[in-house]
Amino acid sequence: MMKSAPLISFVILALMGLMLDQFLNPYLQRTMALVLVNIILAMSLNLVNGYTGQFSLGHAGFMAIGAYTSAYLSTHWVAPAAIVPHLLFFIFYSLVSGCFAAIAGWLVGQPSLRLKGDYLAIVTLGFGEIIRVIILNSSALGGARGYFGIPGPSPISFGGLALNAFYSFYLVAILWVLTCFFVIYRTISSTHGRAFMSIREDEIAADSLGIHTTRVKVKSFVLSSFFAGVAGSLFSHCMNFIAPSTFSMLMSINVVIMVVLGGMGSMTGPILAAVIISVLPEALRPLQELTGQDYRMVIYSLILIVLMLVRPQGLLGHKEIWNFWRKTRVE
Amino acid sequence: MNPVLELEDLHVHYGSIHALKGVSLKVFAGEIVSLIGANGAGKTTTLRALSGIVPCRGRISMNSKEIQTLPSHQRVRLGLAQSPEGRGVFPLMTVEENLDMGAFIYSDKEQINQDRDFCFTLFPRLKERRSQLAGTLSGGEQQMVAISRALMARPQVLLLDEPSLGLAPLIVAQIFEIVKHLNELKKMSILLVEQNARMALKFSHRAYVMETGKITLSGNAADLLSDDSIRRSYLGH
């Protein structure tokens, strides 16, 4: 891949964003923002569940850590805007949020990834719930009522063009989407990155080839937690309000669905699935108005079931969107 | 002369099962040593203990350095590589990627390429299949991948667990020829676990016979081959 690919994609996406900013209504813009958050969640979980072959069920927990860190920081600690450019704050908030989540990831991963087998699913499930309950009982974080008044980045103007607040958020979000994409892509396509996949395919063999499997698994888990924290931070600034109930087990499962539906072990599959899963309930909304009843979740679930029956290996399987139709490998 | 690999009084427990009850054996430089025995005797367990896949009690030394406390991933750096029972190839990686994983601990591209080419001359079939996913190879081809992958780690002692399992007689003969070739050309020491006792004894220098977790007999392969009790129990007449 070209060295300049991240920069070029950033410029292209930033320009596209100008159009989204001008032509989408606020409701669609919010959906779009959630799509970006979900893309980061799906990509990062895919590193653990897809590439490294471990089964984590605690992504909502790491996301919550990120979301509350960012909420707290942005309401308590604001540097004077005159000195530091406004958008940099938000990048900084998400960076710190990611680091907190990564530390939590290390604390959870270090003991549980040492064991071979499915312990991780149980431990992470428990972890997610513990985080939720801690927040629920913490008055500084708003408890069950939730955390209100989280600021989002304010609008910027661009050569005379007055832009909406959406665009500021969008810039920060695509910066992280691209960072997440390229960091994970580079990690897994290096020679050392194949260590992740060898663990998925045969952990004992990987171990006896000289791969420090525990360390590699922890590395994958910490990186994944970091980006989950970042996604949580973005989520809090996009919604302006967060509550413990948002970060329930259901949220974790939703991210697992994106990864499985997209194809574990494909970079682009989970991205595609994240888009579909975030947009589908919204796209089905007219149906609700038509029938007067909320059948959305029923239809949504049916679509998922059908997709999994038709493509049990996920939408893209192990392939990427750009070589989906090419039959290079025998599968 | 000191052995390159020595096991002393090795014990392995799987829960309540006492699978190895004090196994001792030696492999000297440049030797092919085979370990034969009935199903469930503990041969695979011995190799697993050697590679550090199962915890054990006792002593394992490599060139007089004790290694029993080292984790699995460090033992390969001391020159111990295993082609595991049931092959254990990475099914969703290509043949070539599998081989490259074997050289995971090295970063000298030049030598890695040479080693890979060497494997391809040993197994020309693998060269034809280099970009095929290993999971789609035939059993024999997967065996070739497993052996080659172990070779890529540049072992001083190569551990082979039933390389002939499920293979056609012609391929079995080929694999044994290659084992011998490696031993003669690369001066590699080889510890070979085999069900096919006749073949194993024919190609090794020395052998150990194992029964329910213990070594019951050992000696020169040629002597064992003509030993009456061995003939009755393991050679089928």
Ligand SMILES: Nc1ncnc2c1ncn2[C@@H]1O[C@H](COP(=O)(O)OP(=O)(O)OP(=O)(O)O)[C@@H](O)[C@H]1O
């Ligand atoms: N993971 C395990 N858990 C419990 N018992 C085990 C395990 N692995 C092996 N055993 C037991 O340990 C004993 C030795 O097994 P091992 O696999 O070493 O035999 P083997 O000599 O390699 O046999 P074969 O020739 O059939 O491969 C057997 O009784 C087996 O049932």
Ligand SMILES: [Mg+2]
């Ligand atoms: Mg065995």
